[in-house]
Amino acid sequence: MTSPADVETLRARLAEQMPRLRADLEDLVRIESVSADPARAGEVRRSAEATAALLRGEGIEDVRIVAADGGAPAVIARRPGPPGAPTVLLYAHHDVQPEGDHAAWGSPPFEPTERDSPGGRRLFGRGAADDKAGIAAHLGALRLLGDELAVGVTVFVEGEEEVGSETLPALLAEHREALAADVIVIADSTNWDVGVPALTTSLRGLVRADVTVRTLTHGVHSGMWGGLVPDALIALSRLLATLxxxxxxxxxxxxxxxxxxxxxxxxxxxxxxxxxxxxxxWIGTGSAVERLWTRPALSVTGLDAPAVDGASNTLVPAARAKISMRIAPGDTAASAAEALTAHLHAHAPWGAQVDVRVVDTGEPIAIHAEGPAYDVARGAFADAWDGVAPVDLGVGGSIPFIAEFLGAFPDAAVLVTGVEDPDTRAHGADEGLHLEDFARVVVAEALLLARLADGSAPTS
Incomplete structure (x- = not known):
């Protein structure tokens, strides 16, 4: 029998399986599982149920829909391996971002549509890449190996990644034994480019804060008091400029x-x-990748102030801004939040009252991506991409749940992979999955599972 670790064998199997796999992915995309919208909580539940049904369809008997602390439903599916075989945890998430203005899309956001795009054909739709394609990649790898799968596999599909994974620590604690693994594959990141795979080895962390500046107890006439009394909007502007x-x-x-x-x-x-x-x-100093991956960044992502249309000649008594600060690997969210808060208080202009409220945080991570499991992964990716070696890259964005996995399973080798590319437009209009690269991802994951079973010790 041909070895399942043979790349051409797996490609041939995928060619037969792809129509069914595409149909399953498209059915998932049609479910409006927007975790940030309470009105669509039923859709999030339906998405979990659909995911569980797909996993049961692969002959996995131990499939559960779980939740913790009132959080969104997640799916845990376990297929034990032969005695002594390593266990691999395959992670994805089934919730998606809000779709925004439908008019900004080239096709309806929840109706998956294949269209031409620069670099190749894409499947457009909310969640088509982030991260229902991650679910489909795991399904595809399992289907390619079938009964030849010789490692234990646990599939964990979360339901609230897009709203910060607030109950993930509780889920990991409650189901720690079921989720324990030697290798963890997190399919929620990006490749370096179309046709160039990657392993993500570092991500910046996040501190989001709301800062409110107050200079008056109430609005007053700008002509009567302007020139003596500072208005809050000018004070806030000056404060933000110090960042x-x-x-x-x-x-x-x-x-x-x-x-x-x-x-x-x-x-x-x-x-x-x-x-x-x-x-x-460009802003900042250092190389482009340093500024994007390993240096802090700070943006103002929202302002509360009177609108221009209809504004009166009144000094604004209070104004508010949302600050999004990305922090470099090696920092901690607590330390960075303290530094930001101290800076804002110390630079308050004209004695303005400054209130800082930290909204949420996420820890930065750096993965020491060396050892047998990483060697197997790099080889699998290079073979699936026709000899193109994967790039070890950093990501400027934050995926806070990865730190939770690293903390919960410190002895596991954590492989952060993904189905995205620089033009995926995850979270934005016209999110699209590059179909040729998606096929490579499925083959690479199947190669990884097969080769881990061939005797490569999965140690970090």
Whole structure:
């Protein structure tokens, strides 16, 4: 019998299985499992049930829908391996981001649609990539191996990743024994480019805070009191301006910075992928990948102030801003939140009252991606991508739940993989899954599972 670890065998099997796998993915995309919308809690539940049904359809008998502390439903499916075989945990999430303005989409967001795009055909739809394609990749790998699967597999599909995984620690604690594994594959990140695979080895953390500046107990006439009394909007603007120096580097003292991998990120690609407007300069110092992966970044993502239309000639008594700060691996969320809060209080202009409320945090991570399991993964990816070796990359965004897995299972080898690419547009309009790369992801995961069973010791 041909070895299941043979890449051409798996590709042939996938060609037969792909129509069914595509249909299952498209059915999942049609479920509006927006975890941030309480009105669609029923859809989130329906998404969990559909995921559980797909896993049962693979002959997995131990499939459960679970929840903790009133959180969204998650799915745990367990298929034991032969005695002495390693256990691999396959993670994805079935909840999705809000779709936003339907008019911004080229096709209805919850009706999966295949269209041409730069670089190849894509399947467009909310969750088509992030992260229902992760579920489909796990299903596809299991189908390619079938009864030849020789490792234990646990599939864990979370239902609230897009709202911060608030109850994940409770789920991991409650189901620790069921979720314990030697290797953890987290299919929720990105590849370096279309046709170039990647393993994510670092992610920045997150501190989000609401800052309110007050200068008056109530609004007063701008003509009567302007020139003597500061208005809160000007005070807030001046305060926000202190958060960066003249080069655009974050000016909050006490934040960690570090080196990044020596990866070339060409200027034309940066501009195309970022969507930066013509003529706009980059901010900050250091290499592009350092600024994106291993240095802090700070943005103002929202403002509460009177609208321009209909504004009266009144000094604004209070104004509020939402600050999103990304923190580098090597920092901690608690330390960074304390540094940001101290900076905002210390730089309050004209004695303005400043209130800082930390809304949520996520820890940065750095994975020491060395050892047999990582060697097997890199080989599997290179074979699935026709000899293109995977890039070890950092991600500027945050996936806080990865730190939870690292803390819960410190002896496991954690492989952060994904089905996305720089033009996936996850969270935005026209989110799309690159279909050719999706096929490579499925083959790579099947190769990984087969080769881990062939005798590669899965130790971190």
């Amino acid at each position: 960066h120096d003249d080069t655009g580097d974050v000016a909050v003292a006490g934040l960690h910075t570090g080196p990044a991998a020596d990866v070339d990120y060409p200027e034309e690609r940066l501009r195309a992928e970022s969507g930066v407007a013509a003529g706009v300069d």
